[in-house]
Amino acid sequence: MRVGILALQGAFIEHQNMLENLGVTAVQVRLSQQLNDLDGLIIPGGESTTIAKLAIDFGLFSDLKTYAATHPVWGTCAGAILLAKDDQSHPPRLDLMDIHLARNAFGRQIDSFQAELSVPVLDHLDGNKQTFPAVFIRAPIIQSVGKKVEILAQLGYDKIVAARQGNWLATVFHPELTDDNRFHRYYLEMIPSK
Ligand code: GLN
Numbered sequence: 001m002r003v004g005i006l007a008l009q010g011a012f013i014e015h016q017n018m019l020e021n022l023g024v025t026a027v028q029v030r031l032s033q034q035l036n037d038l039d040g041l042i043i044p045g046g047e048s049t050t051i052a053k054l055a056i057d058f059g060l061f062s063d064l065k066t067y068a069a070t071h072p073v074w075g076t077c078a079g080a081i082l083l084a085k086d087d088q089s090h091p092p093r094l095d096l097m098d099i100h101l102a103r104n105a106f107g108r109q110i111d112s113f114q115a116e117l118s119v120p121v122l123d124h125l126d127g128n129k130q131t132f133p134a135v136f137i138r139a140p141i142i143q144s145v146g147k148k149v150e151i152l153a154q155l156g157y158d159k160i161v162a163a164r165q166g167n168w169l170a171t172v173f174h175p176e177l178t179d180d181n182r183f184h185r186y187y188l189e190m191i192p193s194k
Contacts, residue, residue: 001191004029004038006064008054010046010078014176018184032063040072040191043079045137045174048103051078052091065094072167072190080170081140097168098146099160105141112137117173119153119162122182133180134161134173141172164190 003019005012007028019026019042027034029041041064043051055061067073068083073096075083081103086095106113116131123129132153142160145151153162153171162171169190175183 001025001039001188002027002037003188003191004034004041006041006043006051006055006079008058008060009050010044011076011174011176012042012044012046014174015042015044015076015184018176018181022181022184022188024188030058030060032060035063035067038067038071039194040074040187041067042187043073043075043082044176045077045079048078048081049091052082052093056092061092061094065096068094068096068168070167072169072187074169074171074187074190076171076174076176077137077139080142080172083168083170097163097165097170098149099142099163099165099170100144101140101172102143103140104138106136106139109138112139115155117153117155117161119183121152121164122186125182125185132175132182133178134171134175135177136161136173139172142170 002025004027005015016026083097084093086093117134119132149165155161
């Protein structure tokens, strides 16, 4: 299995390490043609304005959109922002997943935090059904989701922080910064075996 990680800015090395530890070939993607032979793509966290700007400047943005429309794609944090429907706000989005996010919803960098989340879709990966240690770094929040979107995790009663719509997975936190690989395994399960 070959999984690409958009490697323009942000936490792509950490995703690469996670994937390689799971025996997956991880490819750093900076050019359109590198999308050709991938089974899936991760858009990492970082700064969504910077990632979008670089993707546009590198001539990659529309190819990313075409690729992501038909493949399993996981966006973490800034990546989740980019995967969302284009609501005409900054930065431009890939206009795919029917989720609406508010950026920097928990405050500034200094307000970053870790929280234990209940994530029922991970339970089959762990007999103990442990909570997931979620790292929030200047994270957005998913304010609303469309009818086809499954909510995977909430913080407190009302804050949606992980969601899936078919081939697309969005988490507003950073599983690649923990030593818990269950979200990566869950994403790999979304990729059809050949
Ligand atoms: N605050 C960033 C943004 O709006 C996202 C932060 C992150 O990816 N950890 O793009």
